[in-house]
Amino acid sequence: MDNISLVTLKCSSCSASLQISDKLDRFICNYCGTEHALLHNSGGFFFRRLEEKLDNLEKATEKGNAELAIKRLRSDLATRTHQLEVMVSEREDLMTLLAGRRADAVTSIIVTAAFQAAILAINFPLSIYAFAQVVVVANIFYQMSQINNIQKERQKTSEIFRPELERIRDDINILEIKIRKKVKLADS
Known part of the structure; x- marks a missing residue:
């Protein structure tokens, strides 16, 4: 024995x-x-609670999970940031188009008013003057209605884009907070 x-x-x-x-x-x-x-x-003994090993394993697992979560969150952040950039670009393009249409309408009104002034300066017969006056007034009303439609489209565009842009910005802020928390967890 x-x-x-x-x-x-x-x-x-x-x-x-x-x-x-x-x-x-x-x-x-x-x-x-x-x-x-x-x-x-080497001739001596020492011991350690097994829970310490499990605690260390749990910390390592949490750190690994945090690092994977950081990669996923950064990918989500990049996607949402790209979506934000695309939506802002689309909105700016649409607003530029509407501003161009508005400028064209204002230019048309100015040209029509100048045409009316020219008709008044030259003594045309009353029937030609009356016809020109009707054309000028019709053009001004048409262009003003175009400007009004453009204003409505701009308002509608803002109402469509604003909530989605705010939602994307909120998502980006939340993702950045989550990333900071995961980085802090991974560093500990």
Whole structure:
């Protein structure tokens, strides 16, 4: 029969005195139930609670998950940022188009008014003057209605784009906060 040598240790959780065989790799404290690992190290012994290993493993897993989450969140952030840029660009293009149409309408009104002034300066017969006056007034009303339609389109465009742009900006802010939290978790 082999000689069994006993090692006297204290439990790291409850400080109870323990006597165990030096051949064991693991043991459980009879008082508190904490499981320990007995590590043989060049003639000496030391032990560590197994929960510490599990805690370290859990921290490593959380760090790995945080790093993966950071990649996914950054990808989501890039996607939403690109969507924001596209929507802003579309909105600016539409507003530029509407501004161009408005400028054309104003120019047409000015040209028509100049044409009317020229007709007044030259003594045309009354029938030609009356016809020109009707054309000028009709053109001015038409162009004013165009300007009114353009204003309505600009308002409608703003109402369509504003909520979506705000939603995207909110998503971007939330993603940035989540990334900061995950980076903090990964660094700890």
